[in-house]
Amino acid sequence: MTLTQEQQDILGGSKGETMAKVMQTLVLYGDAFGAEKMVPVTSTKGHLVTSFGLKVMKPVYNLMDQLIEGGAFSKQKFSVDPKPIDPNVPANFLEKLVFNKFMYSMQDSYDSQLAKLGLIDSDSYTCTCYMDEVGNIPKKGDYLSWAESSAVVYANSVLGARCNRNSGIIELFGSIAGFVPYFGLLTDEGRKATWIIEVKTTKKPEAQILGSAIGMKVMEDVPYIKGMGEWLGTELTDDVKAYLKDFGAATASNGAVGLYHIDGLTPEAKELGESLVAEGAKVYVIDDDELQRVQDNYPIMWKDINASPKLCFVGCPHLSMAQLKEWTDNVTEALKKNGRTKVSVPTVFTAAPAVCEEFNKTPYAKKLKDAGVILSYICPLMYMNNPLCKKKAVITNSNKLRTYTTSRYYRSDEILDIITKEVK
């Protein structure tokens, strides 16, 4: 890899031993992927994936201490993924004990390490840092050092920024050094599509299932998606951005997609059209039957597949303001239609702290509370990442949560139906 004089000096220790080690790690990482050079991180803010103070992550805490002692702070302020616990989210005595005393006992000290290293503020815990209310919104063409898969795919595809699917810690090192290795999705070549997806459905596809189907088919490749104009139009409105957020998270978790192009809609597809498609690209046609086949094949991980749902999570990735309002209206109307006043399954909607704060200033907040729905800043995956929750019958409309936990997937319309009717 060719390094600039400044990068060579850092590697040689001009900014101290700790910074030299950070740089060396990034160089080794780049070498492993055949990077030819390092480029400056140009976004104004970073984003970290590791937000949870799991007791078993001792090496991470030691590393953080070494960075702080060595003065290797992040060059850019950063946001971080959501917290794992929130006292408002239902948990029984045993679960609370396990969360607080055993699993996440390092949360407070890890939070203070993050604050020292460059966390924007104590409200910056969300995977949707690119929401207007949060304000960590990279520009088109920016080079980023992020790792959260749902945020990386959104930044690349919807915002036109450039970021690889880095790992946790590596992304922190990029933000500390201010450089990232130049390979993969940072390059024009790496952003070319090797799959053409032809969507031929008779109705707007559920974002989470369409993303799942594409992710499982193309894995880490870049898809160029056609046939969505009828359903999404040509403008990135708030509704379309929310759809793409959920769609992208499913492509990234059910496969390993870091970038997709949507014909006539996403920034690079608008600018470059089908010249983004690489020669010899494969074709995948998706119709109603294919989406049904994909949904029907999700394994049900519950011990008792006939169990009544005990908890419902909506908001993985975190909901946008428009989604929160829409869900509030939908729940209220469905409850009224079904002659009920409160949801029948304990239900948690999750969103960024800044989005929750703004939402709580609107009349929707009371409507949602009256319907019995809990609003939280939690990461549902972190909440479920323990043996106790594995036994719980949790339902969700998130394909990412389904993939990584024992929760059971239902489409949004099915979820609405379940939580607003009498539980059998």
Ligand code: F3S
């Ligand atoms: Fe966000 Fe946690 Fe889901 S980080 S995407 S809410 S798994």
